[in-house]
Amino acid sequence: MPDPRSPALDEIVGYGADLDAGTLLDAYRSGLFPMRVGPDKVLAWFSPDPRSVIPLGGLHVSRTLKRSLRDFEIRIDTDFTGVMRACAENRDDGNWIDDDFVSAYERLFELGWAHSIEVWQGSDLVGGLYGVSIGGLFAGESMFHRVTDASKAAMVATEERLRAGGGTLFDVQWSTPHLESMGVVEIDRDDYLRRLESAINAPVVYWE
Numbered sequence: 001m002p003d004p005r006s007p008a009l010d011e012i013v014g015y016g017a018d019l020d021a022g023t024l025l026d027a028y029r030s031g032l033f034p035m036r037v038g039p040d041k042v043l044a045w046f047s048p049d050p051r052s053v054i055p056l057g058g059l060h061v062s063r064t065l066k067r068s069l070r071d072f073e074i075r076i077d078t079d080f081t082g083v084m085r086a087c088a089e090n091r092d093d094g095n096w097i098d099d100d101f102v103s104a105y106e107r108l109f110e111l112g113w114a115h116s117i118e119v120w121q122g123s124d125l126v127g128g129l130y131g132v133s134i135g136g137l138f139a140g141e142s143m144f145h146r147v148t149d150a151s152k153a154a155m156v157a158t159e160e161r162l163r164a165g166g167g168t169l170f171d172v173q174w175s176t177p178h179l180e181s182m183g184v185v186e187i188d189r190d191d192y193l194r195r196l197e198s199a200i201n202a203p204v205v206y207w208e
Contacts, residue, residue: 012037014045019104021111028132028139029200031193033173036096049189052179054170059159060183068149072127073120074157076207080109083116083128087142097142105141108132115207117158119150126150129158136168136202155182165205169195 017023019034027033032045061069084105088097108114113134119127127150129143138158145151162170171192175184187195 011046011048012044013047015042017043017045019043019100021104021107021113024104024108024132025113025134028134028137029196031189031196033139033141034101036098036101041096041098046173047189048174050186051189051192052172052175052184052186053192053195054155054159054172054179054182054184056159056163056167056170058183058185059156060181061156062181065149065152065156069153069156071121072150072153074153075118075120076161077109077115079118079125080114080116080130081106082125083118083130083144084142086125086128086144086146087130089144105130105132117154117161119145119153119157121147127154129154131158133205133207135200135204136162136166137171137196137199138162138167138169138205139171140173151178152182155179161207162205165207166203167199167205168202169199171196 027045032047034043034045036042037044081102084097084102088095105114114130114132116130117128118125126147127145129140131138131140143151143154159170172179172184175186
């Protein structure tokens with residue numbers, strides 16, 4: 001894996017390699033995550049500085065959102081592929097979640113390293129997110145919503161599950177207005193890497 005502290009071009013510290021399970025796990029343990037970039041969809045490895053995290057116990061849940069939560073059912077790991085496919089369809093910054101990404105993260109899911117937090121209304125999957133869990137780390141990868149507040153409901157459920165399970169680090173990569181409204185904070189890369197080292201050596205969070 002590239003050094004996550006390497007001088008970065010647009011926060012990219014390396015290109016190439018593969019999406020094998022071992023490669024992905026090494027990347028997350030090193031503070032990196034993959035995306036495809038450019039017209040040729042080259043595989044790139046990112047190490048943002050600053051890095052955005054959700055402080056456990058510090059999530060902002062508005063009164064409006066609290067009311068919305070009553071309309072949803074939260075499920076864990078019942079439709080991982082459905083969540084990934086929905087995230088791919090929902091992105092307005094280019095569809096980098098291609099079939100290779102779906103297959104790679106499905107493999108992590110089968111091995112117990114990736115999880116989906118799903119928001120349902122009856123038989124309809126209306127929101128959710130997926131990410132990678134190592135020790136006390138949950139690295140959120142992408143989320144989607146089909147009805148108002150559904151992705152926020154997934155964030156609330158993820159933060160609650162992490163706190164209940166002894167998690168220590170909820171990584172959301174970059175800040176967005178959506179995440180800022182929920183209390184995301186930005187920390188410098190060195191601070192993130194220190195927290196990461198502690199998190200990946202913490203007891204495993206059980207998601208079931």
